[in-house]
Amino acid sequence: AVLVLPGSHTKFVSVGADGRIAGCLTTITGELLASIMHDTIIADSVKRTFVEADTYRREMVLRGYRAAREVGLSRACFSGRILNQFAVKDHTLIANFILGAALQNDLYALRHSTAIACGPDARVIVAGKSPFREAFADLMEREGCWRSVRSYEPEGGAPLSALGAYLLAEASLAKEAEKKGK
Structure with a gap:
């Protein structure tokens, strides 16, 4: 399986059948997007705002994706202007x-990486x-390069970092209790 964790530094993590990390890849697309949206000629066209969950529009994301695939990121951005x-x-x-x-x-990067099996x-x-999660899932489904693409949101909308910290704490407490029981 491959986990996609978008953000300022998007992480792609390949997990083997044994549940161990088999490879990883990190990009700075979130930072690049922030720069494009705030510090370039494009800023006026987007009013220096990011896409929010309620303003996400799949068809426009797909159009931008196709434009960048055909002519590159910088030309696609100018096309947005x-x-x-x-x-x-x-x-x-x-x-x-x-x-x-x-x-x-x-x-x-994901399709051409040697660091991650995908x-x-x-x-x-x-x-x-959201909306990064939806955008990645929509684009990956549209590409059709992978067996299945699933979007995951923890119950209650808790951040994954909080969920991960909770699971680590729970495992640590269980290990400590096991040691005391011996």
């Missing part, structure tokens, strides 16, 4: 377009915050 100036005035739609363009680099038989689990 042109779209905003002449055709699409809604800045949230342009932000979705830019999100898709940025994520294209991550999927390219072939066509891989099962992919995408976790993390």
Whole structure:
């Protein structure tokens, strides 16, 4: 299985059948996206805002992804600016377009990585915050390069870091109790 954990530094973690980490890959797409949205000529087109859960638009993310796949990230971003100036005035739609363009680099890195096994038989689990989680899952499903793609959100919406800390604490307490019982 491959776990996708998007964020400022997106992590891809390959997990073997034994449950152990088999490989990992990290990108800085979240940071690049923040720079594009705040510190470039694109900032005006997106009103310096990110896509939020309630403004996520799958079709625009897919359009941005396809544009970056065809002409590269920088040209796709500039295409977002042109779209905003002449055709699409809604800045949230342009932000979705830019999100898709940025994520294209991550999927390219994943498919071509030698650090992580992510072939066509891989099962992919995408976790993390919305809308990154939805965008990755939608793009990966659309690509059709993996056996299955599933989006995961912990019950109650707890952050994965909190859930992980809880599970580690629980395992540590169980180990301590086991030692005392011997």
